[in-house]
């Protein structure tokens with residue numbers, strides 16, 4: 001049984017990167033209230049898999065989107081004679097990604 005809200009939030013967060021779990025937990029926001037149960041060995045395996053997982057497609061997509069936008073602005077700016085500092089460009093990119101998240 002999921003007994004703490006902390007555990008519930010963690011599992012819901014993990015499930016976003018797992019197609020099966022995200023389908024099963026669709027619309028569930030509190031596993032304690034939902035009285036969710038699990039097999040301890042399966043839970044350990046699930047958590048291990050999730051911790052090893054690469055960023056989700058959504059995160060990758062957001063990064064690609066930010067990079068495309070950044071390139072668009074840079075190319076347009078360069079065409080108008082602007083000069084960019086790579087450190088600023090990088091921090092702008094990081095900020096765009098974190099704003100998207």
Ligand SMILES: [Zn+2]
Pocket residue numbers: 039042
């Ligand atoms: Zn099981």
